[in-house]
Amino acid sequence: MHSAHTWPISANMLSFGNRAxxxxxxxxxxxxxxASQLRQVRELGFDYIDPTDAWVPLAALSDARVDEFGTVLSDEGxxxxxxxxxxxxxxxxxxxxQNLADAHRLIDLAPTFGATIVNTGFMQAITPAQSEQIWFWLVEGHVDDPALRELAIERVRELGDHARSNGIQLSLEMYEDTFIGTPDEAVQFISDVDHDAVGLNPDLGNLIRLHRPMPHFTEMFAKVLPYSNFWHIKNYSRDHDPATGAYSSAPLPLKYGYINYRQMIRLALDLGYSGPFCCEHYGSDSLGVCAENREYILQVLTSALA
Structure with missing residues (x-):
């Protein structure tokens, strides 16, 4: 179990994109x-990053470039x-x-960097219609085919075996309209996988932002936190006008959004959560907001663990 000040809280490098x-x-x-991009993260006080494959896909790098990446990472602290x-x-x-092969390579690479989690999920590429929106989640995207659910379970178990053999864990990110698109579906899927090295990433920000009916966040977190081993953490405003049926949502720092993360982080700790946090945010100065969110998480942990 970490102390508040040693708990891994990373910046997701997604905000830099994949264009040089x-x-x-x-x-x-x-x-x-x-190095230039990593330095910006370090200057904001982060000790950890999550090098998502939407930034630098480590699985696609040659061994020599992986070594080069490790050197740069170390040089930037x-x-x-x-x-x-x-x-x-x-x-x-x-x-x-190919994605399965990449996941296996990441499971081999992760422990060489000291990472304890490889996070994946069943979300797929943003559609052309989604890319035309201010916020891509305003339009329905990929929907998982139920006929592929058994294959999904089989491949997740395969990855879980590999992760366990390497001393790390696999986490599955919750995302709408996938096999783990609701709390009930996520719990059922993780129960069907039934693997001690596989847990959930309770990224309920992915659901709270949707313009559709949604259970209260306390109800959803109560279901999934007992199975969680990693956490993409972000927040949004959420409003619904019953007179018109209209919804609205927008990204906000953890402290100001609809989800009360002081309550939810404390609940997670009470339920035995010990995984890393990864700060995410969309729009505005995403990296700067992530830095504020790291300080907020640290304060909540400090209070909860005192």
Whole structure:
């Protein structure tokens, strides 16, 4: 069990995107470009990052470039607590087998960086209609095919076996309209997988932002936190006008959004949560908001663990 000040709280590197200044992919950029972005994170007080594959896909790097990445990371005074796969489902009809292979490579790479979690899920690429919106979640995206559920369970178990053999854990990110798109579906899926190295990422921000009916956040967290081993943590405003049926939502710092994270983090600790936190935010100065969120989490942990 960590103390408040040693608890891994990382910045998700998603906000930097995957384009280098020269227009090429960030994975092919000189190490100095990685260093410049990592330095911004370190200057905001982070000790950890999550190098999501929506930024630098470690699984796609050669061994030499992985070593180069590790050197830059160390030079900038940062460590990795988790590695997230983003929109690369292992049951994607077209790319599922490659995504599965990438997940295995990440499970091999993660412990070499000191990471304890590889995070994946069943969300898939944003659709053209979603990409035209201010916020992509305003339009329905990919919906999982129930016929692929057994394959999903089989591949998650395979990854769980690999993770356990490497002394780490696999976490499955909750996301709407996937096999783990509601708390009940997530608990059922994780129960069907039935693997001691596989847990949930209770990223209920992904659900709270949706313009559709939703149970209260306390009800949802109570169901999934007992199975959680990692946490993409973010918050949103949420409003519903019963007279018109209209919903509204927008990203907000943890402290100000609809979800009361002081309550939910304390509940998680009471239920035995011991995994890393990974700060996420969309819009505005995402990285700056993540830094504020790290300080908020630290304060809540300090109070809860006193």
């Amino acid at each position: 200044p020269d227009g090429g992919h960030i994975k092919d950029a000189p190490a100095a470009v990685w 940062l460590a990795i607590s988790s590695v997230s796969m983003t929109r690369n489902s292992v049951v994607d009809v077209e790319h599922g087998e």
